[in-house]
Amino acid sequence: MESRILRPTLALYTACFLLFLYGPMIVLAILSFQSIDGGPQFPIRDWSIYWYEHLLGLAETSRVSQLPVGESLIRSIVLAFMTTVVSTVLGVMSAEAFRTKFKGSGPAFYLIILGMMVPGVLVGLGMALLSNTLDLGRAWWGTSFVLHVVYTYPFAFLVMLAIFNRFDRTVEEASLSLGVSPAQTFRRVTFPIIFPGVLSAMLFSFTLSYDEFARTLFTAGRDLTLPLAIYGTFSVEIYPNLFAFGVLTTLFSFTLLVIYGLLMKRFTSKASRYKGQEDA
Amino acid sequence: MLTLSRVSRRYGETVALSGVDFVVPENTYMSLLGASGSGKTTLLRLIAGFEEPDQGEISIDGDRIDGQPSHLRDIGFVFQNFALFPHLTVAENVAFGLRYRAHAPLTKEAEIKDRTEDMMALVGLSGFGHRAVSAISGGQRQRVALARTLVCEPRIVLLDEPLGALDANLRARMCDELKAIRERLGVSFLHVTGSETEALTMGDKVAVLADGRIMQSDAPDMLFNQPGNAEAARHLNAWNIFEAGLCRGDVSSGTIAVRFDQMDVSAEGAAPQGRPALGAKYLTGEFNGPTALSFFRADDGTLLQVIDHLSQPRLPDLVEGQRYDIHFAPQALRQFHGAA
Numbered sequence: 001m002e003s004r005i006l007r008p009t010l011a012l013y014t015a016c017f018l019l020f021l022y023g024p025m026i027v028l029a030i031l032s033f034q035s036i037d038g039g040p041q042f043p044i045r046d047w048s049i050y051w052y053e054h055l056l057g058l059a060e061t062s063r064v065s066q067l068p069v070g071e072s073l074i075r076s077i078v079l080a081f082m083t084t085v086v087s088t089v090l091g092v093m094s095a096e097a098f099r100t101k102f103k104g105s106g107p108a109f110y111l112i113i114l115g116m117m118v119p120g121v122l123v124g125l126g127m128a129l130l131s132n133t134l135d136l137g138r139a140w141w142g143t144s145f146v147l148h149v150v151y152t153y154p155f156a157f158l159v160m161l162a163i164f165n166r167f168d169r170t171v172e173e174a175s176l177s178l179g180v181s182p183a184q185t186f187r188r189v190t191f192p193i194i195f196p197g198v199l200s201a202m203l204f205s206f207t208l209s210y211d212e213f214a215r216t217l218f219t220a221g222r223d224l225t226l227p228l229a230i231y232g233t234f235s236v237e238i239y240p241n242l243f244a245f246g247v248l249t250t251l252f253s254f255t256l257l258v259i260y261g262l263l264m265k266r267f268t269s270k271a272s273r274y275k276g277q278e279d280a
Numbered sequence: 281m282l283t284l285s286r287v288s289r290r291y292g293e294t295v296a297l298s299g300v301d302f303v304v305p306e307n308t309y310m311s312l313l314g315a316s317g318s319g320k321t322t323l324l325r326l327i328a329g330f331e332e333p334d335q336g337e338i339s340i341d342g343d344r345i346d347g348q349p350s351h352l353r354d355i356g357f358v359f360q361n362f363a364l365f366p367h368l369t370v371a372e373n374v375a376f377g378l379r380y381r382a383h384a385p386l387t388k389e390a391e392i393k394d395r396t397e398d399m400m401a402l403v404g405l406s407g408f409g410h411r412a413v414s415a416i417s418g419g420q421r422q423r424v425a426l427a428r429t430l431v432c433e434p435r436i437v438l439l440d441e442p443l444g445a446l447d448a449n450l451r452a453r454m455c456d457e458l459k460a461i462r463e464r465l466g467v468s469f470l471h472v473t474g475s476e477t478e479a480l481t482m483g484d485k486v487a488v489l490a491d492g493r494i495m496q497s498d499a500p501d502m503l504f505n506q507p508g509n510a511e512a513a514r515h516l517n518a519w520n521i522f523e524a525g526l527c528r529g530d531v532s533s534g535t536i537a538v539r540f541d542q543m544d545v546s547a548e549g550a551a552p553q554g555r556p557a558l559g560a561k562y563l564t565g566e567f568n569g570p571t572a573l574s575f576f577r578a579d580d581g582t583l584l585q586v587i588d589h590l591s592q593p594r595l596p597d598l599v600e601g602q603r604y605d606i607h608f609a610p611q612a613l614r615q616f617h618g619a620a
Contacts, residue, residue, distance in 0.1 A: 170363035173330050174425075176350040177357035178377030178432055185351075188380055192367045 025250065032243035040238045051244040064239050072229035075140055076210055079225060082141070083148040083209035088201045090149070091156025092194070095164050116154040120214030123147060128218040138221035147215040152208045156201035163197030196268050203260050207253070281306055282327065282436050282468065287336030288492075289322055296322040298492040300336070304436065304470050309462055311483030311500075312472045313515050318489050320472045324438045327470070328357045340435055351382055356434035360441040362425040364413040371396055371409030373424050377432040399431040402461060419450045426458075430465060437462075439471040443478060455481055476517050480504060488512045510616050513537045522582045524615070527556040535616045540587035542612040545574070545595050548603050557607035560584055562598045574598060576606060 035046035053059040055067055094112065098105060127147055131138050138144075171193070175185040191198075213227045220228060226249075233242060282304040289297045296319040304310045314320035325331045327338060329350030338346040345353050365373050375396045378386045386392045400406055403423040408416060413424060422442065429437055442458070443451045459482060462469050473479050479486045480500040487497035488511065496503060496512040507513035510521050519537040527536075528551075544555075551557035560576035563583075574595060576584040584606060588595045598604070 168361070168363065170359050170361060171365055173328070173350070174357065174359060174363040174428075175365075175376070175380075176330075177328055177355060177434075178428065179351050179354065179381030179383055180377065181351050181382040182349075184380050184382070188376070189365055193365075 025246075028243045028246050029250075031240055032247050034240040034243075038240065040240050040243065051240040052248075055241045055244045055248070064241065067233060067241050067245055069226060069229050069245060072224050072226045075223060076226035079140055079145060079148060080206045080210040082145055083152055084202050084205040086149050087152040087156045087205040087209075088198060090153050091160045091201050091205075092198060094157050095160030098161060099164050099167075099169075112157055113154050115150040116152075120151070120212070121218075123150070124215040124218035127215075131219070138219050140216070140220045140223055140225050143219035143221070144216045144225070147219055148209045148212055151212065151215060152205040155204040155208060159201040159204060160194070160197055163194050167194065192267075196264055199260060199263055199267070203256070206256070210253075281341055282470070283337075283339050284323075284327070285337050287323075287326060287333045287338060289319070289326060289331065289333050295492050297326070297333070300489075300492070300494055302487065302494050302497065304468050305485075306468060307466050308468050309459060309482055309484045310468065310470045311479035311486045312470060312489055313476055313479040313486055314472070314474065314489035315515065316474055319492050320474075320489050321440055323489065324357070324440050324470070324472055327436075328355055328438055329353050354383075354435050356429035356432065356437035358425050358429055358437065358439045358442050360444050362421045362445070364421055364424055364428075366413060368413070369409065370405065370411050370413060370416065370420075370424055371400070373413060374400055374405075374409075374427045374431055376428060381432065395431055399427045402464070403427045403430075404457070418446050419454065422446060422454060426461070430461070430467075433465075434467065436468045436470060439469060441473055442471065443473070451478075458482065476515060480516075488515045490515065507537070507614065508616075510535050510537065513614070513616075519614075520582075520584045522558075522578060522584065523580065526558045526578055526580060526582070528558065532615055537614045537616065538608045538612050540573070540585050541589075543584070543586045543606050543608045545576075545586055545598070545604050545606055547596065548605055551605040551607040554610075555607040556610060556613065557605045559603055560606050561603050562600055564600060565598065576604070 030044070031040060031042070032051055033047050033049065034040070034044055034051065035048045036050045038045040050059060054064065057066060098109065124147065127143050128138065130136075131143050136143070167190075171189055172185050175189045176182065180188065211227050212225075213231070216225050216228060224232065230242065230245075284300050284302040287297055287300040287302075288295070300323065302323075312320055312323070322331070326333050326346070329345070329348060333346055336346075337344055340353075340355075345355075365376060368376065375392050378392050378395060386395070397406070397409070400409060403426055405420065405423050405427060408420060413421060416424070422445075425442075439458075443454055446454060455478065458469070458471075471479075471482055473482075480503075483500055485497060486500050486503050488495040488503070490511040495515075496508045498506075498508075503512065504516055504518065507516060507519065513519040513521055518540050520540065520543065521535060521537045524533050524536045546552075548559060558578060560578045563575040563577055565575070566573040570590050572588045572590065574586045574588065576586065578584055586595065586606065596604075
């Protein structure tokens with residue numbers, strides 16, 4: 001009786017919620033197909049892919065200057081990649097350290113987590129002041145990179161902590177008892193088993209760094225990252241080429257997500273068939 | 281030969297092991313019997329090097345191994361949950377040690393394959409090599425765990441309740457197989473268990489661990505028939521342990537023990553002359569198939585058990601709540617000196 005009303009209601013609610021969630025993106029996607037003489041709003045005068053051509057420099061010259069995103073896109077991807085590598089390595093190493101209780105593990109835990117809790121604007125400002133004081137140049141690959149790591153490392157750390165929490169230590173002991181050194185044991189046993197978690201930590205680090213704004217704003221120096229470059233174009237005038245760019249980056253993110261999904265599936269397929277050992 | 285002398289291990293205030301002296305001879309199946317919490321797993325972990333003793337020495341053939349990293353000790357360990365590598369196939373699990381060990385790893389794939397297959401044949405896993413470890417049964421996982429350890433030819437193999445995760449039928453079969461495999465390889469096994477039947481069936485020698493100490497280490501029949509102290513007797517689950525003062529007749533003092541199957545029951549006051557006897561109230565009976573257990577409560581509250589074999593019944597009809605005389609032959613009695 002109850003589910004006859006409840007389930008459709010919940011379904012409707014979920015549908016509305018998803019629509020609301022993706023509404024902005026849908027609007028953005030539709031507007032990106034605006035014609036050459038149309039503005040960044042409805043109505044659509046005519047459907048075209050002009051703004052995509054414009055974005056990629058394929059359109060004939062127009063009154064609208066090309067979106068200055070090329071280099072900043074590369075910078076953002078490189079920065080996100082550097083951040084991903086460093087944060088994930090740090091996250092895995094520190095989570096491994098936290099498997100055993102050590103002196104000061106409590107304070108150390110909170111100090112790590114603080115990196116994702118403190119307001120980005122404040123940290124960014126602080127870093128800017130610090131680099132001024134120390135007379136260090138600000139750059140996306142220096143000051144911004146450090147802050148991106150400080151920000152994303154706690155996420156990677158927490159993901160890995162959760163993974164290690166469910167990790168059965170006896171498989172490592174089994175490896176040791178077979179005469180395999182601790183380093184080889186990590187490489188041959190621990191790492192393959194925790195790999196799905198490492199992938200998740202990497203995805204977190206990458207996406208958080210890729211669209212980080214507040215921390216980067218104060219510390220990037222002269223060369224801008226993608227979110228800063230896009231923000232910069234707002235101050236002139238908005239054209240639908242920005243929407244076209246939004247659609248393309250979303251597709252890029254989606255591709256990353258699909259790769260993540262496929263890798264996960266590949267590495268957990270064995271583990272999911274693994275029903276645990278007590279059901280002997 | 282594995283020797284432990286005065287090995288102690290504490291966890292904060294809790295004493296897990298206090299001064300264990302213990303020897304596992306060459307080419308021996310040694311059972312270690314202990315209740316849960318008696319420190320038997322701790323003892324194995326100390327030998328394997330997963331933990332270090334607070335005091336004492338552990339040595340193999342005279343070489344001290346405590347303090348050495350576990351992967352250099354050359355000691356096999358079979359875990360209760362098998363601890364197979366979930367991301368590898370059966371064959372890869374078995375070949376793991378040969379391939380990746382720090383000391384003299386094998387590099388020729390052909391040799392690894394040969395030795396892996398020989399070992400899998402020995403434990404009865406031929407043809408399962410390509411399977412995922414999740415796609416085999418509990419008994420087969422047990423064999424993988426065993427093969428993986430044995431293929432590395434360790435100096436001694438430690439088994440931590442290896443049959444605990446198996447069902448009863450399989451357990452009985454694995455018991456025989458474990459013994460046969462060990463005899464073929466000639467390596468010493470140290471098998472830890474909480475089950476007295478398992479310990480007595482498997483062991484060439486059986487040691488009893490209680491209160492963090494080895495209470496007795498003897499051949500199974502010796503241990504069973506002549507436990508050296510009350511603790512050892514208690515673990516065999518076959519001895520009534522009680523105060524000699526409860527008995528009428530000429531009985532020595534202190535704590536004594538009489539086996540379940542050597543006690544007889546008769547109506548109150550009808551105990552034969554010349555046999556020590558004590559009065560007790562019949563509580564209840566338990567039918568176990570070929571045997572039946574009867575429970576009695578002695579005057580000081582001690583629980584007494586009498587076992588009766590179905591083919592040779594010797595107990596009268598018992599009424600719950602009624603008092604009876606329990607008596608036994610004077611030579612059936614075992615006397616323990618010192619505290620129980």
